[in-house]
Amino acid sequence: MRITPDEVRQIATLARLSFTEEELTELTQHFDTILTYVDKLGELQTDSVEPTAHAVAVSAPLRDDVVTNTPNAAQTDALLANAPSRKTHFFRVPKIIE
Amino acid sequence: MSHYALTIHQAQEKLRAREVSAVELSQAVLNRIQDTDQHLHSYLTVCAEEALAQAETADRTLANGATPPPLCGIPIALKDVILAQGVRSTAGSKILEHFVSPYDATVTQRLKEAGAVIIGKVNCDEFAMGSSNENSAFNPCRNPWDTDRVPGGSSGGSASSVAADQTCAALGTDTGGSIRLPAAFCGIVGLKPTYGRVSRFGVVAYASSLDQVGPCTKDVRDCALLLEVIAGHDPRDSTSVNRPTPSYTAHLERGVSGLRIGIPQEYFIEGMQPEVETAVGDAIAHLQVLGAEIVPISLPHTEYAIASYYVIAMAEASSNLARYDGVRYGYRAAEVEDLGALYQTTRAQGFGSEVKRRIALGTYVLSAGYYDAYYVKAQKVRTLIRQDFLDAFKTCDIIATPVAPTTAFRLGEKLADPLTMYLSDIFTIAVNLAGLPGLSVPCGFDQHGLPIGLQLIGRPFDEEALLQAGYAYEQDHDWGARKPPL
Structure with a gap:
């Protein structure tokens, strides 16, 4: 194997993902297959x-530094309407400071 | 002919002659969706009420006598990664299941300005990641020619809805073949424009250096018409290119006389379905009869395209999809203790397995120690692949190949092994890496009655040559006009 389940678990943490043990075994297998295939680039x-x-x-085109999108209450409401x-x-999140 | 079966240009004529009203046309299409979609699952959201209101407005415009805008009263469906204000946009993902867009994508805005009726949002692989539509978090879409088979992906709903007359035309997106493959599998016309030709503003991002929006239509003229509406510079997309948009319909009938068509030996490989090889060979021979010159060419780095593509696309995806964190919009996991757990649990529950696989692999190839070996290496190979095409275009004007090595496969057939699924895109992926335009045109059927697609590849910003060649071929064949047995 080119990669261990522990390494894949570490990658998952970096990517803010989590996997069950069963998923992790399968994913490690898929990593191995895909990375082996990608190795052909080394030729x-x-x-x-x-x-x-x-x-x-x-x-990277530049534009004048002017307000093009003046905030208004209706727009703010439309944006916040999708907030969980x-x-x-404000967006509400769990407590982040002890 | 039923109203729902009309092409854009046929509908244009009938609407302008007042033989049919925009409301009648939209109603016919809505009825058709209602009658057929339980077999196909092309649609994730049908905008019946809004569509009929837009059609009423179109009827008033048509009645006042002045020349109406090009798509006035024409129903168009949007792949569910393309935002429309006030309409649910899921991108085929559970994480966006209840997301209602507060604004229009630039392409949506352009369609509306051209008078189009947005009839609904169509199915796709989750975040456009897939070749079969089976990665949709909702009911996967089916192929209208055989509902046990996939429509191709990721723009499966765009292709199936057009093939089944559930809309006049649709927009899809193409990152590695996601318009051309489903177009071929469903027997319609699909175009991936040159990178930068069409704005990506308001389109849910998968791999930003490869994504491009394009038309899925019933014939080549419609494709030219729709491209004309959506193409052009957009200051809100810094990768959109500032150069004039030609009238793609103006010189459509130019023909192929003197056109040099390159045939790359690497695209006619062992293991290809023989009927695909025959149909594509016949199509090329026909273009020769019409006056084109056939030129053998070589694209030597073809076999490295898939490996290069998946490294780059997964890297970009891992970065683009970092925004789905359960804070500002989309799904949020319940009952988590802290912010870290909120991110992790939300993403673990909200994303499907293919999306998680790509994010994880993308994170890996971008991580310290692997960045040069995988990511930079893939970008260097991308340079070689692009150079292959630029060299080839010194001796030819366009390139002709199959769209895919086989016709549509069965649901479940390639699901267990991701790599086998990735190989479905073997003939389409290099075009995205090189940023070129690619057109898929129906060129036959196999013994099971499944459509086959011819791919035409052009120089950057030379969509015109592809449309002219596709149009010339289409005039002598009725493949695209045949209807699936529904």
């Missing part, structure tokens, strides 16, 4: 090749 000599992040040249828990104009 290619790429030392002098530049990486491509975007296929089409992308600049809210209090007045």
